[in-house]
Amino acid sequence: MASKSSHLTSDQTTPLLAGEEQLSASETTHLAGGHLYDGVSSVPDPQSSEAPQNLSQLLYISHFLSTWNSRLFEFGAILFVASIFVGTLLPTSAYALARAAAAIIFSPMVGSYIDVGSRLLMQRFAVALSCIGFWVLKKDLIASESVRIAVLTALALLACVEKLGSVMNTVAVEKDWVVVVASNTTIELRGGLTSRAVLNSQMRRIDLFCKLMGPLVIALIDGLSTEVAIMATFGLSVLSVGLEYWAIARVYKRVPALQADKSTTSSEAPGDVPRVHPARRSMPLLSWIRPATRSLKFYYQHPAFTPSFSLSVLYFTVLSFSGQMVTYLLTVGYNSVHIGLVRTLSSLSEMSATWIAPRVMARLGPLRAAMWFLSWQIICLAIGTALFLGAAEPFVAASGLVGGVIGSRVGLWGFDLCVQIIIQEEVEPNYRGTFSSIEASVQNFFALDSYASTMIFSQPEEFQYPVIMSAVAVLFAGQMYARFLRSRRGHLLHIPKCICLKEQAELERQA
Numbered sequence: 001m002a003s004k005s006s007h008l009t010s011d012q013t014t015p016l017l018a019g020e021e022q023l024s025a026s027e028t029t030h031l032a033g034g035h036l037y038d039g040v041s042s043v044p045d046p047q048s049s050e051a052p053q054n055l056s057q058l059l060y061i062s063h064f065l066s067t068w069n070s071r072l073f074e075f076g077a078i079l080f081v082a083s084i085f086v087g088t089l090l091p092t093s094a095y096a097l098a099r100a101a102a103a104i105i106f107s108p109m110v111g112s113y114i115d116v117g118s119r120l121l122m123q124r125f126a127v128a129l130s131c132i133g134f135w136v137l138k139k140d141l142i143a144s145e146s147v148r149i150a151v152l153t154a155l156a157l158l159a160c161v162e163k164l165g166s167v168m169n170t171v172a173v174e175k176d177w178v179v180v181v182a183s184n185t186t187i188e189l190r191g192g193l194t195s196r197a198v199l200n201s202q203m204r205r206i207d208l209f210c211k212l213m214g215p216l217v218i219a220l221i222d223g224l225s226t227e228v229a230i231m232a233t234f235g236l237s238v239l240s241v242g243l244e245y246w247a248i249a250r251v252y253k254r255v256p257a258l259q260a261d262k263s264t265t266s267s268e269a270p271g272d273v274p275r276v277h278p279a280r281r282s283m284p285l286l287s288w289i290r291p292a293t294r295s296l297k298f299y300y301q302h303p304a305f306t307p308s309f310s311l312s313v314l315y316f317t318v319l320s321f322s323g324q325m326v327t328y329l330l331t332v333g334y335n336s337v338h339i340g341l342v343r344t345l346s347s348l349s350e351m352s353a354t355w356i357a358p359r360v361m362a363r364l365g366p367l368r369a370a371m372w373f374l375s376w377q378i379i380c381l382a383i384g385t386a387l388f389l390g391a392a393e394p395f396v397a398a399s400g401l402v403g404g405v406i407g408s409r410v411g412l413w414g415f416d417l418c419v420q421i422i423i424q425e426e427v428e429p430n431y432r433g434t435f436s437s438i439e440a441s442v443q444n445f446f447a448l449d450s451y452a453s454t455m456i457f458s459q460p461e462e463f464q465y466p467v468i469m470s471a472v473a474v475l476f477a478g479q480m481y482a483r484f485l486r487s488r489r490g491h492l493l494h495i496p497k498c499i500c501l502k503e504q505a506e507l508e509r510q511a
Helices: 025-030 052-084 090-116 125-138 145-183 195-224 226-254 286-301 305-313 323-331 336-364 366-390 394-426 429-456 464-489 497-510
Strands: none
Touching: 052 090, 052 125, 052 145, 052 195, 052 226, 052 323, 090 145, 090 323, 090 429, 125 145, 125 226, 145 195, 145 226, 145 429, 195 226, 195 336, 286 305, 286 429, 305 394, 305 429, 305 464, 323 336, 323 394, 323 429, 336 366, 336 394, 366 394, 366 464, 394 429, 429 464
16 A cells, blocks of 8 residues: 655645635645545545535435434433432433443444444434433332432433444544545535545534534423423434435445455554554454553554644533533523523534634644634633632623633634644544544543542532633643644744844844
């Protein structure tokens, strides 16, 4: 196989940029075929490029349905648990902690399966069973408290299954299918960009749209009736599975590269780190430990580790409109409608990053743009945290924090897009599943730590401590990425030319 790419070392324009800026000749050559990570341009096979627009539409349909159901259930489950177990953060945190723990432990298995196996993956039954359990608990059909706790435990296990299905879909489709499908289509885009560019940006916008509308819809329904919200989640999950399966199966069958067994085509990855293939589908659970360790070593020693890990650290946070902060806001006077509205504003802020980030990256390059977006996030959260700690009235303090969090989402998702560009360019094609699944495992490890923090400080009046720890985590991520940026570019800031000329003139006079 041809040698893989040299790693990103300059502030170059990258294939996800959706702006109208014209690419340079060298960048256009580098982007040919949509493979920036290959040492030579990979020309798409015209025979496999059957109805590329139709292929992309089928991929969008499947991804929309999968993401919509996942977002709807993810947020709805938190509302359901909070409405069933009132007045404490403990059940909500325990439920979310179990979900994150499953992703930490089993995500490497998911990555190994994607790297060597077929990719037609479906997971919806866990949502349906969970809705039945929530219905039973909400209707008070079980009087015994011990049995109610047992049902909650079973629901947490089902949440683990659903989370692994979500991770599998994200890694397989967003990190792998998009690249494979793009390399087998011939869609022409404005500005000389290829199909990989539009597929990446569209998939992210679908995710953000679902993140915006899914929680808003389920929150509005829950505001009217939690029982109706549970049944709506159940019904949408069951009714959409057929169309979702049909759409993704059509894409799978039309692109032969998706059906290829990667274990027969893998090659040595570049660099000094030995790339040992992580696992095989038939291996028993106990013998998985050693390959998982190798996968962790591969991730840690990869050149893209630092930006990936910096992004992962940001998952140690309660400063987002997820379970912990939503539960806290409910205790200080917010209701489901308020939660849905602030999440809408937050998601609009996040979605704006998909238009802002490409233009910033086109001007600064992904390396520098990532630092700017992360700095913006730090500033917004610093202001929000200061308002939260300084205000005496809980509702006012929470509202100040909400404002800071909403503003910070532009920085978070802008940084996320920049890091994803760096990872797509630097991670070798045969190891996309391995790297992305380990990254997902690390991200869920930090998310689990955030859930643990609200289990330890489970009372609403103690929420300030997880808030402070979250702010410190963002500062740590910023410091870590700044060191990476300095090592790549040799400096963090461009010194203005006037200052450089003044210093040069001063040195000449002294000489």
